[in-house]
Amino acid sequence: MSAASIASCFSKIFIRKMHVTYLPMSWRSGDNYCYLLTDEPSNKSWLIDPAYPSDIMDFLTKKNKTEVTGIVNTHHHYDHAGGNGKLLSSIYKGVPVIGGKDCPYVSYIPSDEEVIQLGKNIEITAYHTPCHTQDSICYYAKDKKTGEKCVFTGDTLFTCGCGRFFEGTADQMIKALQKIADLSSRNYHVSGSRIHGFRCEICKDCVRRFE
Numbered sequence: 001m002s003a004a005s006i007a008s009c010f011s012k013i014f015i016r017k018m019h020v021t022y023l024p025m026s027w028r029s030g031d032n033y034c035y036l037l038t039d040e041p042s043n044k045s046w047l048i049d050p051a052y053p054s055d056i057m058d059f060l061t062k063k064n065k066t067e068v069t070g071i072v073n074t075h076h077h078y079d080h081a082g083g084n085g086k087l088l089s090s091i092y093k094g095v096p097v098i099g100g101k102d103c104p105y106v107s108y109i110p111s112d113e114e115v116i117q118l119g120k121n122i123e124i125t126a127y128h129t130p131c132h133t134q135d136s137i138c139y140y141a142k143d144k145k146t147g148e149k150c151v152f153t154g155d156t157l158f159t160c161g162c163g164r165f166f167e168g169t170a171d172q173m174i175k176a177l178q179k180i181a182d183l184s185s186r187n188y189h190v191s192g193s194r195i196h197g198f199r200c201e202i203c204k205d206c207v208r209r210f211e
Helices: 003-013 053-063 084-089 170-179 205-208
Strands: 020-025 033-040 045-047 067-072 115-118 123-126 137-143 148-152 187-191 200-202
Touching: 003 115, 003 205, 020 053, 033 123, 067 084
Parallel strands: 045 067, 148 187
Antiparallel strands: 020 033, 033 045, 115 123, 123 137, 137 148, 187 200
16 A cells, blocks of 8 residues: 555544544555644644655645645754755745754744744644754644644654654653643644554653653
């Protein structure tokens, strides 16, 4: 089955009230995921970690009916931010790239705990979580109307572990995980890489295991 076919299946099945569409990329090699976070009333979306445009281009050009107002990166690694340039030069010319300081083509770097509005109902808080990379950012999204919440953690937190300490220390990772744990007693966790980081509910007890 092709990556485009898999993306089509996932987009039909895994759409929550929070309007998160899961798009697998680099299937069976890197097993990464890109996400389309949508505010339904305004039809505006964020495209999060679109590393491999060729794997999701069919969905973006033929199936997506929303307006992408931001290309968003959780950190600068190529398997999360590597598609920025191609998307900017093709279908998303002029769209801002939101991410950390080292992300390619970044045009807006949110400050720690800065709140950004997506469309009418979704408020997204950026949390700086340096360790996996020094520019790692987690994005905590809340729908003001439905009350649903989710957090996009990139490679900071997976369902079965945390990211490697490529640019940071254990102390930094503990602080990053505590930030995620403190967001709420329960949120939907949306990770960026590999099948073990697909989706789960997180709670403080899960994060405490890393301390």
